[in-house]
Amino acid sequence: MNGSVLVVGGGVAGIQAALDLAEQGIEVFLVEKAPSIGGKMAYLDKTFPTLDCASCILAPKMAAVLRYPNIKLLMNSEVEDVTGRAGNFVVRVLKRPTYVDWTKCNGCGICTQKCPVKNVPDDYNLGLSNRRAIYIMFPQAVPKKAVIDARYCMRLNPPEKAKKEGKTLCGVCERHCPTKAIEYEQKSEVIELKVAAIIVATGMELYNAKNIPEYGYGVYQNLYTNLEFERLVSATGPSGGEILRRSDGKHPKKIAWIQCVGSRDVRFNHYCSAYCCMAATKQAILAKEHLPEVQCTVYYMDIRAFGKGFNEFLERAKREFGVRYIRGKVVRIEELADTKNLRVVYEDTAESYLRVEEYDMVVLSVAITPNSRLPLPVELTSDGFVKLKDPYLDPVSTTVEGIFVVGAVAGAKDIPDSVTEASAAAARAALIAKRSMAREVRVLANGGVLNG
Ligand SMILES: Cc1cc2nc3c(=O)[nH]c(=O)nc-3n(C[C@H](O)[C@H](O)[C@H](O)COP(=O)(O)OP(=O)(O)OC[C@H]3O[C@@H](n4cnc5c(N)ncnc54)[C@H](O)[C@@H]3O)c2cc1C
Ligand code: SF4
């Protein structure tokens, strides 16, 4: 029966769409390119404007995905090709090898402690800490299964000398795995799916701040992106939640947040990234909660506090936590050679004055960019977000019938808006799936002949 729905992307939006569909008894294929679902929300410490723990909200939803037998997870996978039309799409999915048989892996983590390759930058901590060549993406990963990173594994990618000599190296994880789950010979496979509707939920990436040389990201040690700051402040982060400077491991005394880095700037992206004013406010409050003596300053063009409870959150940051907001455009950042402190040079736009202030840590509130380069027949806007059929009256439909779009890939947005869209798209996709299923039942009842 072609009554299934494909959800591409397992962030909070894709998870919500999959759960809503599964609840209605619809078969869902959830394709995720990473080894765990969760998306960017899984990297966050707390969420604005309530300061709820992000993983306490997300983890039960991630676990619920595993409880529905009608949600088929295709992890480490990406869509390669889509043909057909609403009610009858044919999708080819490329499933990359994990080199671990996930039907056997119980997530015990023994291999991740025994692997001798210890210096692999940990993507989950954005390179702020290291992991092994075999790893579980993060402690609450769903599914909680090990993956070998073939680029660093001595067995899968041995040094040239060993290759020439035909030597087989390592094999430590295989020897220690209690369930015999290691499969070095695993290969990619292509899976063909037939689905009635598709929901695109591939979310966003952060704009590469290295494209803005006057800020010195990637050069100055105590300069971070806001996602890196989320990891710094998180109990599962590189320093167990201690905010420490990269240069000397000391607590900062003065932190600045620079807003609109790559957003609302004709040189990079003209759109507002929507989440970052509140994210900076949240992070400044979290910094004050961790280090009550720290002085926090946010440099902004305009503060966008448009959502429910956002303005109250902003006022609370100023009043209760003493966060300083300066209306100013940062012109450049300079590192001081001796202390590795950072001098922020900015135009105070309230007083039309060029000013300078020194900080010992600076956080860049970077723009988001959509993950929209997909082999799907959807149209994109000039900014690269997936184009909506009608942003007012049909805000989750793409210009292709039967393909819907939700979350940050459709436009910059926060978690509540992403989840609302996901439920709306699930309802629309369910209609197509049920109609398609009913049609196939009619055809079967009619001896395989379609009559209306
Ligand atoms: C620093 C920071 C702080 C934030 N703080 C908050 C906050 O406090 N409160 C709040 O409401 N919002 C916050 N946000 C915004 C929030 O993260 C987003 O609104 C939310 O993550 C959007 O969810 P999504 O599912 O659309 O996308 P994502 O979370 O980006 O998930 C997309 C998923 O799709 C997968 N994917 C991508 N491409 C493909 C592909 N080709 N094939 C298969 N899978 C693919 C990705 O691996 C990922 O799992 C913050 C964002 C940042 C960067
Ligand atoms: S040791 Fe084996 S079962 Fe345990 S996490 Fe590693 S691969 Fe999985």
Ligand code: SF4
């Ligand atoms: S074979 Fe060796 S290097 Fe490769 S993942 Fe296993 S333990 Fe690590």
